[in-house]
Each structure stands twice: as structure tokens, then as C-alpha cells.
Amino acid sequence: MNAVTPPERMRALLAEPGFVAMPAVWDGLTAKLTHAAGFKTAFLSGSCVAASRLGGPDLDLISFAEMLNSLEMVRGAAPDLLVLADGDHGYGNPMNVQRTVRAYGRAGAAAVLIEDKITPRALTADGKPCMPRNEVRMKIRAAVEAAKDSGILVMARTDCRPTAGIEEAVARIEMYVEEGADILFLDSPKDEEEVRRAVAASQGRPHFAVLSPGAQRETPTQKRAAELGLKIGTFPTGMLSPAISSIKAGLAAIAAGESEAKNSLSPKELRESLGYGDYDEQARRFVVQR
Template sequence: MGDLLSKPGDRRARLRALLDSGEPVLAPGAYDALSARLVEQAGFDAAYMTGFGSTAGLLGRPDVGLLGGAEMAAHAARLADAVDLPLIADADTGYGNPVNVIRTVRDYERAGVAALHLEDQVMPKRCGHMAGKQVVPAGEMAAKIRAAVDARSDPDLLVIARTDAAAVDGLDAAIDRARRFADAGADLLFVEAPTSEAHIEQVATALQGHKLVFNWAEGGRTPPLSRDRLAELGFALVLFPIGTLLAATAAMGEFLRVLRTDGTPAAMLDRLGGVDPFAELVGLGEIRELEQRYRD
């Protein structure tokens, strides 16, 4: 756990080793520090800071580019501080041109993330599974990737290049862009929102030899594949971006319906767990130990 006095381990090297293991790394989405802790307590090896979930959690708004780079970097720092897991973070478009990308990478690196992904959308961007996306010229995005690679001070910080071009210019164009981004220095390639298993296979075959990201977007445009199938296709990293957000939203909605109907939440108390178990979950025991340690 990311205890208050723990020293951050080498999470970036750990993530690189996991990605080299030959098995897909599963990274559930976390939209705040609490959900990141729950991902860790569930036994996963990595967590993913979702831009969709971060926007919903911080603003209660859709993922259409409303959060800026400084807000996202600060949010990433809170998540990274809450856990001892490698954190993979959405860095949107880098929030500007290659010079802006330099600052973004430096800010995310200081925040403690193990990896970040940059996408080739026009700002203001949209969620990768929404309609109406536009992409910047491939050369402009390649320059951003070069800037990102040059900006990192820790060579173990992973730069993931995401392309949203499949929905705009077709899958072949997206694959060509991914190759170009690999040439620019990207560590992993992320072709967003293929819409059929045949398209997923085409991506995996065309980009064989590169480390690939699969976005298992819950309820999105990409068909769900099993972990075994993704391993067979050679995907190194699998993101589950919004399942925790959707699950939390559904549970809160049910609680509020019961409260509104019954006037109290008594009918749900056995399912909520109570104050004491929750306080322990978020580290009250550690606080008590520290209070004892530093008592006069």
C-alpha cells in the first residue's frame, strides 16, 4: 500500500518487467485515490488513471477536454501517492504543441506515474469511444512523441502513443500512424477503438513486434475479448478504463433510490459495511500507529 511513510519503489522498472513477461498486464481504471486503493487491494499489478473517469469524478462532466494539464498532473499525483502500484495515466493530447508536451511529461514524471499516454486528437479532445473526433497531422503527433521521449529524465518512464485515426481516416491509416509513432520513440502503441475482432487482429498482426495496448472499454465501441485471446494476439497492456466508475455510479444510484423511497438507508445497511470497516480500508490503522509513534 502507499502508506504515509512508505518510500516509492521502482514502479517504472517494475512495470517494464511486467510488460516483458509475455502475459498481458491488466490495469483497471481508477478515477480517484480511493478507487486506486481498491484496485491495489484487489491484487492487480497496475492501475490506470482514466481521463473519462477523472473528468466525471472531478467535474461531473463528460470527457471532452475540460480538464487541463496541471489539473490532470495534480490528480495523477494523488493517485500515485495512494498506492504502491505502477500508475498508467491518461495525458490526453499533451495539452498543446511539443513544447507543452515537454512540460506535461515533466509534471507527470514528478507526479510519480510509471507510464503516460498521448493521443493524436485535436483539442478539445473527446473520449476515444465518442463520435466526432478529429486528429492532428501525423507529423505533428510524431513531433510530440519525440518531445515526450526527450523530456523524461527517468528512461524507465514509459511513453505510450495512442492514435484515434481509425474512426476518422480508417484502420490502415491508424496503423501507419502507429508505426510512425514507434519510429519517433514511443514505447507502446495504442490504436484506439477498433470496432470488430477482425480489426483487432489486423492491428495485432500489422504491429507485431511492438508492445501493444488494448482498451477494454466497458460498453464502448470495441468488442470484448477474453484475456486468453488478447494474450494470443500479443497485447502487452489491457486497460479497463471505466468499470470502477460505472460500478460505483450504479451502486450510489441504488443507494439513493432506497433512501428517497424509504426515507432512510436502513434496508441497505448490511450491504454498506459501516464506518469502522471503511476507515480501516482507507488506512485508519496506520494513522493510529503513527499517532502512537509520535506521541510525546
């Protein structure tokens, strides 16, 4: 009997009642710790990968190959974790989108995000100009077609709310549903009413939201997000921000002549978290007896 695939497991999870909290991961360690903490699924975040790989913000500088490699790291460290992987703008035209979707599917992603912003973006960190609606339709159509190879779910995102308004954003979500997207995502809703409109436009399909605080968007709590009809919430700064804080604390401690920061794990807990014991247990099978 064939094993249940990651996309099939993701579909089953999204069909269950309740809100799905999806931590944002960027490498093997964050994926492993997320799974160990009891989470069934995670979002491979482009912004977190950019922070990790480039030491900078998410301004469309990460490439297809770098994101695919990050997905492979995440899958290798936590093979049972269901991964919704950021496919950004698909890294080009609709044919590039198909290559991205097929590659993510082969790598074991459960779902892939494709968005409508223009690339390369203008040389500024402000705003996200988006492609014309009919061009976006072709990208999502290409993604849905390519997804048939592996069964990977397609999450279609629109970033047009700040630049083109809520009416255009809702129209795009409706278009994504027409094209067969499995999960929908309105970025940067202004208020709860816009969240409700986006959920309604999704016509019963799961709607995704970014719930990390600090940006210019409606950011409900998990409880309120569920009440508004949202199904999935991710938290791009949820682990990234405390990780940066702890790294800074460790550097400050060393600069002050100390050996480690006060919030450091004990050596025993660190080794357990990294899986030294698991390695030794597996390796015993291959030790040559002399």
C-alpha cells in the same frame, strides 16, 4: 544502491509473460483499493477523472493541472502502485507535451499516454478528428525526448481509425514505433483482424486496449485479448459504473427514509478499507506520554 524507479518496474512487469489487467482509477481511494486488491498497476483514466471532477463525460474539458493533481492523489494514496497516466493530447503543442511528460515523470508515473486527436475538439460529442500525421510525429518525438529525464514510458495512441481508416491508423502505429514509443494503442478497432494488424505494427512492443464493453469497438475478453497478442487491457467503466450505481442506491435509500443502502459495507469493513487501523498504528509513535 538506488531504488528501482516506477518506469523500471513497469518495464520489468511488461517483460514478464502474461496479460496485464489494468484497472482504471481516478483518485486516492480507487488507487488504494486497487492496490489492496492485489493489482500491481493501474491506468489513471481521463474519462474517470472527468466523471469524478466534473460530473460529466470526457470531452477534453479536464486540464493539465487537474490531471497532474489527480496523479499526485493516486501516488500519495498508493505509492507502490504503478501508474500509467493519461496525458491526453499533451495539452497543447510539442513543447506542452514535453512539459506534461516531464511533470508526470517527476510525480512518479510509470508511463504516460499521448494521443493524436485535435484540440480543442469540435463542439460535439461525436467523433475525434485527428492531427495530420507529420504533426503527430513531432508530438511523439517531443514526448520520447522528454521521457529521458525520468525514464517514464511513453504510450502513443491513435484515435484516427473511425475518421481516417485502418490503413492510416496502422501507419501511425508504425510511425510511433520509429519515433521510439514504448507502448502502442489503436483506439476503436472494428474487429479482431484490425487488432491483429495493430499488434503486428507494434513490432513486438506492448500493445494496449480498452476492454470495457458498450462502445463501438472490438472488445475481447481478457483471455481472447491475450490470444490476439494484446499485452495490456484497461477497464474505464469497471469501477466507475458500479460506483455510480452504489451512490444512486445510497441516495435512494436516504430518500426512502432509510439509513443506508442494502449493499453498504459494515462499519467495521468501511473503517478497515479506509485504513483507520493503519493510521492509529503509525500515530502511536508520536503520542506524547503524560
